[in-house]
Amino acid sequence: MVFNSSIRYVDDSLAIDNIKLDTIARAVGTPAYIYSLKRVGENYAGLRAAFAPLQARIHYSVKANSSLAILQTLAGAGAGFDCVSAGEIDRCLRAGACANDIVFAGVGKTRAEIAFAVAKGIGWFNVENLAELRYINECAVDAGADAVKVALRLNPQVTANTHPFMATGHGAAKFGLTAAVIRDILARRNEWPQLEFAGVHIHIGSQLGDTAATLSALDAALNLIADQPGIRTVNLGGGLPVAYHFDDAAPSPEGLVNELAPRLKGYEVLLEPGRSLVADAGLLVAELLYVKRQAGQVFYIIDASMAELIRPALYDAHHEVAPLRKTKGETVTAQVVGPVCESADVLARDRQLPALGAGDLVALMTAGAYGMSMASNYNARPRPAEVVVSEAGEGWRISRRRETVGDLYRMESK
Numbered sequence: 001m002v003f004n005s006s007i008r009y010v011d012d013s014l015a016i017d018n019i020k021l022d023t024i025a026r027a028v029g030t031p032a033y034i035y036s037l038k039r040v041g042e043n044y045a046g047l048r049a050a051f052a053p054l055q056a057r058i059h060y061s062v063k064a065n066s067s068l069a070i071l072q073t074l075a076g077a078g079a080g081f082d083c084v085s086a087g088e089i090d091r092c093l094r095a096g097a098c099a100n101d102i103v104f105a106g107v108g109k110t111r112a113e114i115a116f117a118v119a120k121g122i123g124w125f126n127v128e129n130l131a132e133l134r135y136i137n138e139c140a141v142d143a144g145a146d147a148v149k150v151a152l153r154l155n156p157q158v159t160a161n162t163h164p165f166m167a168t169g170h171g172a173a174k175f176g177l178t179a180a181v182i183r184d185i186l187a188r189r190n191e192w193p194q195l196e197f198a199g200v201h202i203h204i205g206s207q208l209g210d211t212a213a214t215l216s217a218l219d220a221a222l223n224l225i226a227d228q229p230g231i232r233t234v235n236l237g238g239g240l241p242v243a244y245h246f247d248d249a250a251p252s253p254e255g256l257v258n259e260l261a262p263r264l265k266g267y268e269v270l271l272e273p274g275r276s277l278v279a280d281a282g283l284l285v286a287e288l289l290y291v292k293r294q295a296g297q298v299f300y301i302i303d304a305s306m307a308e309l310i311r312p313a314l315y316d317a318h319h320e321v322a323p324l325r326k327t328k329g330e331t332v333t334a335q336v337v338g339p340v341c342e343s344a345d346v347l348a349r350d351r352q353l354p355a356l357g358a359g360d361l362v363a364l365m366t367a368g369a370y371g372m373s374m375a376s377n378y379n380a381r382p383r384p385a386e387v388v389v390s391e392a393g394e395g396w397r398i399s400r401r402r403e404t405v406g407d408l409y410r411m412e413s414k
């Protein structure tokens with residue numbers, strides 16, 4: 001479901017918790033990302049409960065949405081964090097995260113980033129490169145840190161059933177290390193005396209619709225560490241799916257947990273969910289600028305574009321479009337497009353929508369994950385404002401102001 005206990009129609013007005021969205025949109029302007037912190041907290045609590053049989057430690061994958069307000073909410077609820085850059089680590093620390101609760105992952109960590117993370121006392125490094133081990137070890141020596149915890153990321157050679165751009169576990173992907181390389185590293189572990197090889201990591205992709213691929217990746221990882229008594233932690237990565245269609249139900253994680261539990265007895269389990277914690281807690285509000293009828297089609301031209309929400313252009317991803325004011329009556333088949341000069345700037349194709357006019361407001365639903373975090377300034381478009389509705393659901397504030405055209409010059413010299 002795209003609607004939930006926080007984001008739904010109240011008296012025909014789209015609302016987040018106790019706030020009607022047109023109130024916010026009128027005050028803040030459009031386009032604007034709006035998030036329910038209450039929903040973020042509930043998603044976290046729900047996932048923790050679902051994974052309670054595994055006593056899984058949840059590290060929120062910051063790339064999905066790195067808004068400080070969201071990081072603060074999750075840090076306050078006790079989450080750890082999965083970061084892929086010094087920038088993300090810095091944001092988590094600023095949001096109040098404990099360094100030890102941060103995992104630093106990524107195929108291309110720079111030496112400067114590794115040095116920063118070691119100096120900060122980051123809890124885990126997910127390593128996917130032999131040379132990285134030497135860098136981490138050297139940084140640990142420099143920082144006087146011993147026992148930096150490492151999880152080696154296995155490329156399990158499993159193809160997830162998802163969009164090819166979101167599959168990371170197949171043999172041809174740049175991600176992870178082969179089982180042979182991991183065995184070699186573990187046999188030579190004395191070469192990196194500051195490192196504690198304590199975990200194995202898998203992440204085979206995102207928006208994983210079925211559990212079979214996850215389980216075979218896990219089996220490959222467990223098989224690899226079966227004779228490694230020092231490796232007691234299994235990081236299962238992220239990838240839990242969410243529903244992007246009105247009539248979809250996201251599969252509940254309980255089925256997966258039932259399959260995982262017997263396999264993971266005796267292991268400490270880490271999870272790195274991104275999307276499943278924030279996607280359905282946010283939306284992007286836009287204003288309809290023009291209705292253009294051309295070539296037998298109806299184009300709803302809105303003031304949001306692929307610069308603000310790139311997922312439809314990049315992955316052919318589906319986001320439902322919901323008018324802020326629900327109206328009855330006839331519908332039209334509309335192409336919802338943005339102002340950007342690209343044919344790919346189509347946010348929603350062939351949608352049955354009410355007959356709307358210039359000035360009407362619509363929401364692109366389920367946009368809390370990989371929306372603002374992937375937004376760009378393409379076409380010299382200032383990035384949108386972000387608004388959070390408080391955890392109590394009663395108040396709202398601008399958590400990131402809208403960029404101005406002036407902001408875009410700040411880093412540039414003539």
Ligand code: LLP
Nearest residue numbers: 061203206207238239240272273274275370
């Ligand atoms: N862990 C690792 C190592 C990852 O690479 C990712 C996502 C996650 C965890 C979190 O995955 P999640 O739970 O969010 O599925 N931009 C795409 C998704 C790419 C995800 C990249 N890695 C999108 O808009 O759908």
